[in-house]
Amino acid sequence: MPRPGKFLLGNLLDIPPYHSWLKFKEWADEYGPIYRLNLGGSEHVVVSTEKVANDLLRERGTIYSSRAQAPAAAQLLSDNLRPLLLPYNDVWRRIRRLMHHMTMASAATRYEPTQILESSRLLYDLVRDPARYETYLERYASGLIFRLAFGKVLSDQDAIAKAGTLDRILAVVHNVERVASPGAYLVDVFPSLMMLPEPLAPFKKELKALHQNELGLFRELLEDVKGSMEKGTAPDCWERTFLEKQEEYGLTKDEGAYAVGTLYEAGSGTTAAAMMSFLLAMVLHPQWQTKLQEELDRVVGNKKLPDFEDLPNLPLVRAVAKEVLRWRPVTAGGVPHQLVKDDVYEGMFLKAGTLVHANQWLAIHRDPELYPHPETFLPSRWLDPSFPTYKEPLTLHPNLQNYSCFGFGRRICPGQNIAERSMFLLISRIAWSCTVRKTKDGLGKEIDVPPYDYTAGFNVQPKWFPFDLVVRDKAKMDLVDKAYTEAKRGDPLGGNW
Incomplete structure (x- = not known):
């Protein structure tokens, strides 16, 4: 059923500016697992169980995989270039094919040595200065993707410098x-504001300037790899793959x-946030850290760091x-899917153009039928047959393949x-050591x-604690130090950390 709204604005003023999924969950408890919202005349539907999300966004993916072309983010900030916000069209499909080639499971196994290298670097610094955990986790995530995407090392100077690469x-x-x-941005609710000339629409100047900044960065990174290719010195990386197969x-x-x-943008933020x-979970629930350490001591022992070969056990x-x-899903609110064709779901008519929100944080991931004791941090729910x-x-x-925290259907996270x-x-490495x-x-x-x-935005992370x-x-500390030394000495990109 629809959530009652006000004339013209609909439910717009009912939604808080931050952490909107909290309100969406409150309404789900009142109106059920699927309900409508009207935001300034635009039709929205919020789904709050994994079953409904899969039925619509996965099983009917051919008609539920587009994106609304929001003026602020898709048009002004991204100039219709950002894959996350592109409509479900031929350009998106060509880009997705490129991304899939770079990140599919068979390709991901080739990146494991790089993950071992950057994790050794992270662990070495984290045990010495845990208060800077945010910097080290962001450097791991960004440094990994920087190597894979551009064949470059993210140095410590880049990681901490203002206006540095990170x-x-x-x-x-x-x-x-x-x-x-x-x-x-109000223009997303009232797109007619795009008709205003720039002097009367300061948001246009602001967002266009931000676009030029990010486009300049992405072009700069591409041109660096192209220049290395012309000199015959470019390492294997995603940018090189694109240029060779453009x-x-x-x-x-x-x-x-x-x-x-x-891809770099997404990978640099989400893994660090997770x-x-x-x-945070280990601080709040130390009993699970103890269980983790018992498993790691039994399987890995005290003579080496955990690695990928240990994971099946x-x-x-x-x-x-x-x-x-x-x-604590990273993409708490998600990016809504847009329906491109009229549809009916369990007697509910959904018109073309409707935006469908999969409310992950407090609804899908807290569905008591699928997740008993949903508010409890309970890893045993994945290991106990009951x-x-x-x-x-x-x-x-358990594994993370096709897990709802990465999205649904054809818009699932490629990384x-x-x-x-x-x-x-x-x-495994942090808990072991x-x-x-x-x-x-x-x-x-x-x-x-x-x-x-937690921070605001559609990707969220806990504020520093x-x-x-x-x-x-x-013995473990000695192995951490040894792994760091060997990683730096054996870095195929020179170990310029």
Whole structure:
């Protein structure tokens, strides 16, 4: 049923400017798992169970896979180049084919040595200065994709410098998250504002300037690789793949630059955010850290760091990763899908143009039928046969393949294979080597950490919180140091860290 609204504005004023999914869940409890909203005359539908989301967005993906061309994010900020916001058309399909070639499962296995290298770098620094965990996690995620996308090393100087490479790419990430958030710009609700001349529409000047900044960055990165190719010095990377096969994929240089650039944009933010939520979970639920360490000690032992070969025998590591993403999904509100053809679902008429929101945070991932005790951080729900989420064999399940936190249907995140491997590896290595716990004040009292104090935007992460990180024993610390030294010495890109 529809949510009642006001004349002309509909439900626009009922939606908070930040963390709108909280309100969506409140309405789901009142109106059911699928209900309508009217936002300034635009038809929206919110779905709040995985079944309904899969029925519409996956099973009927041919008509539920487009995007609304929001003036602020899709047109002004992205100039119709950002794959995330493109409509379901031939250009999007060509870009998606390029992305799939770079990130499919068979390709992702080739990137494991790079993930081992960057994780050794992360761990070495994290145990020495845990207060800078945000910088190190962002450097891991960005550094990994920087190597894969452009064949370049993200140095420590780039990671911390203002206007450095990481600072520039994170600015792009945060801008698109802000601009694309529901209600951020009035022009998205009233597209007729696009008809105003620029002097009367300051949002146009602002967003066009942001577009030029990000386009300049993506072009610069592409041209650097092209120059290296002309000199015969370009390493194997995604940008090189595009340039060598540009004609085959039928994309312009700017389309290719955005395809690779936005893969970097997505990968640099989401994995880091997920790992920040992992650290938060370990601070708040230390009993699961103890269980993780017991599994890792039994399987890995004390003579080497965990690696990809261990993962089939580490079901709890994989369960913790999956539970972190259920408990605190990175893409909390998601990007709505647009219906391109009239449809009927369980007697409910849905007209072409309707925007469908899959409300992940407090609804889909907290459906009590699929996830009993939904508010509880409970990795055993993936390992205990009494739960509906249990699957066998445990050497393969749980995993993150086609998991709803990565989206639905044809719009599912193309980087899920790489993100899955990164999360499994980082969780296993951090838990194996360290204990994360609440820090204490000057009187020896533990400092409480809020369970939900998250940034705004459609990709979210916990705001900085304090914790202590204690190396479990000297033998493990020696192995961490050794892995770092070997990684730096053996870095195929020169180890210029």
